[in-house]
Amino acid sequence: xxxxxxxxxxxxxxxxxxxxxxxxxxxxxxxxxxxxxxxxxxxxxxxxxxxxxxxxxxxxxxxxxxxxxxxxxxxxxxxxxxxxxxxxxxxxxxxxxxxxxxxxxxxxxxxxxxxxxxxxxxxxxxxxxxxxxxxxxxxxxxxxxxxxxxxxxxxxxxxxxxxxxxxxxxxxxxxxxxxxxxxxxxxxxxxxxxxxxxxxxxxxxxxxxxxxxxxxxxxxxxxxxxxxxxxxxxxxxxxxxxxxxxxxxxxxxxxxxxxxxxxxxxxxxxxxxxxxxxxxxxxxxxxxxxxxxxxxxx
Ligand code: HMG
Ligand code: MG
Numbered sequence: 081x082x083x084x085x086x087x088x089x090x091x092x093x094x095x096x097x098x099x100x101x102x103x104x105x106x107x108x109x110x111x112x113x114x115x116x117x118x119x120x121x122x123x124x125x126x127x128x129x130x131x132x133x134x135x136x137x138x139x140x141x142x143x144x145x146x147x148x149x150x151x152x153x154x155x156x157x158x159x160x161x162x163x164x165x166x167x168x169x170x171x172x173x174x175x176x177x178x179x180x181x182x183x184x185x186x187x188x189x190x191x192x193x194x195x196x197x198x199x200x201x202x203x204x205x206x207x208x209x210x211x212x213x214x215x216x217x218x219x220x221x222x223x224x225x226x227x228x229x230x231x232x233x234x235x236x237x238x239x240x241x242x243x244x245x246x247x248x249x250x251x252x253x254x255x256x257x258x259x260x261x262x263x264x265x266x267x268x269x270x271x272x273x274x275x276x277x278x279x280x281x282x283x284x285x286x287x288x289x290x291x292x293x294x295x296x297x298x299x300x301x302x303x304x305x306x307x308x309x310x311x312x313x314x315x316x317x318x319x320x321x322x323x324x325x326x327x328x329x330x331x332x333x334x335x336x337x338x339x340x341x342x343x344x345x346x347x348x349x350x351x352x353x354x355x356x357x358x359x360x361x362x363x364x365x366x367x368x369x370x371x372x373x374x375x376x377x378x
Contacts, residue, residue, distance in 0.1 A: 083306035085343040087122060088330065089253070089283060090115055092358070094124040094158055095327055096315025098136050100362055105139055107361050109146055114357065115312060116150040118350040124177065124309075126157045128164035144171035156217065160191050165205040169212060176209065177253070178202040179219040180244060182237040185228035186221055186257070199243055206248040218249030219285065223269055224261030224296075234272035242276040251281050253309055256296065259289030259325060263299035270300050283307035286328050288314060288367075293328035294336060301342070308333060313355035314367025329368035331355055 093112045097103045112125045125147060126140035140157060147155060157173040159165040168176050180198045181187040187195045202218075209216045222229075223237045241252045254273060256266070266286070273282060282305055286293035297308055310333045316326035334348045352374045359366040366372050 081304040082301050082340070083304060083342060085306065085345075086301075086337060087283075087307045088120060088333065088344055088346060089122040089124060089156075089285075089307060089309045090120045090312060090330055091124045091285070091309050091327055092311040092313070092315045092330070094127050094137070095309075096311040096313070098127060098134050099316060100136060100364075103136050103362065105143065107358070108143055110361070111312075111354070111358050112143070112155070113148050114354045115351075116148065116153055118354060119346045120351075121152060121345060122154045122156065124158065125155045126168075126171075126173070128157055128159050128168045128171075128173075130160075141167055141171040144168070144173055159205060161201050162204045162208065165208060169208075169214060173214075175215045175217065176205070177217040177219055178205055178244070178249065179221065180240055181221040181226075181257075182232045182240050183222040183226035183229045186226050189228065190221065195240060199247065202244075202247060210248060215250050216248060217251045217253060217283075218244030218247075219253045219255055220244065221255040221257045223254045223273075224256040224265055225258055227258050234269045237269055238272045238276045241273045241282075245277045245281065251283055251307065252277050253283040253285045253307075255285040256287055256293070259287035259293060261286065261296050262292055263295050266296040267299050267303060270303055270305060274303070279304045280306065283309055285309035287316065287325060288328050289325040294332055297328060297333065298336065301340075312351060312368075313359050313371055315358070315362075326367045329355070329371065331368040331370040331374075335370045 127137035128140050131138035154174045156175040157168040159176045310330040311327035312330045314326040314329035355371040
């Protein structure tokens with residue numbers, strides 16, 4: 081069941097940088113361009129959300145317009161509502177993502193509405209996207225725990241995933257937003273979702289707060305999941321999930337995939353350089369173990 085090849089969705093420029101206390105426009109643009117040169121086929125580059133809510137993601141339209149696009153790479157953007165979708169498409173986003181949650185409390189904190197209201201908000205996005213032939217990804221947050229509600233039932237994750245899938249999302253990305261999952265729980269959650277949405281259309285989006293993300297991915301790969309979200313240098317977090325750390329580091333994921341003989345199409349050596357450089361630019365410790373181990377000074 082383990083796949084021979086996986087698709088990596090690099091979320092560093094969006095999920096990674098949205099939580100940095102300070103990030104310049106130049107660093108954001110530099111990161112997307114540098115990542116493009118590593119062979120990544122999917123980069124979540126920006127977020128068309130309210131700049132009052134997430135100031136780090138302001139000027140998303142300018143950013144999308146200035147990216148040096150690599151042929152064959154999809155540059156995606158997060159869009160919480162039709163306003164965001166229209167701005168993203170006008171700015172040249174190749175693909176968009178809507179984001180719901182399996183927790184009511186988190187939905188309110190993150191996007192100021194209930195789960196059902198969020199689904200209703202996504203309907204016009206999905207209709208407009210269909211008309212314009214734009215692919216829409218659907219995120220479900222808090223699939224393995226919520227910072228406000230604690231445990232979340234796999235059945236609830238499956239229910240929200242199914243609604244997004246049946247509404248027209250081509251892929252469902254399952255977020256362990258606060259990184260509390262462990263392998264058996266991750267497998268049980270993915271199996272519950274796969275009973276409603278085909279396994280081949282699921283993605284794993286695991287934050288590494290408790291150091292479990294790579295173990296959880298390894299366990300779920302055995303189920304046949306073949307799309308993994310990760311973030312260069314383990315950048316990341318969610319402003320509306322206190323304590324959430326970065327995503328699984330892309331370098332660490334690639335290193336494991338190389339060891340397992342699973343193709344991914346990304347140049348690990350180049351990615352390590354990008355991870356070290358963005359960490360230096362941001363003045364933070366590299367969150368990738370592989371990145372740190374490969375630093376020339378080590
Ligand atoms: P709201 O305040 O309920 O919305 O926010 P509103 O419609 O009343 O609008 C309020 C103001 O925002 C208005 O401006 C709108 O024009 C503006 P004002 O009149 O006050 O000047 N506005 C916008 N501006 C730019 N782009 C837009 C937009 N929409 C409204 N698209 C809203 C609702 C959804 C906008 C807000 O809650 C929001 O932006 N939330 C974003 C939260 C966020 O980005 N969270 C992080 C990403 S999710 C995540 O990280 C999890 C994930 O990684 C998966 C995982 O790890 O689990 C995906
Ligand atoms: Mg996330």
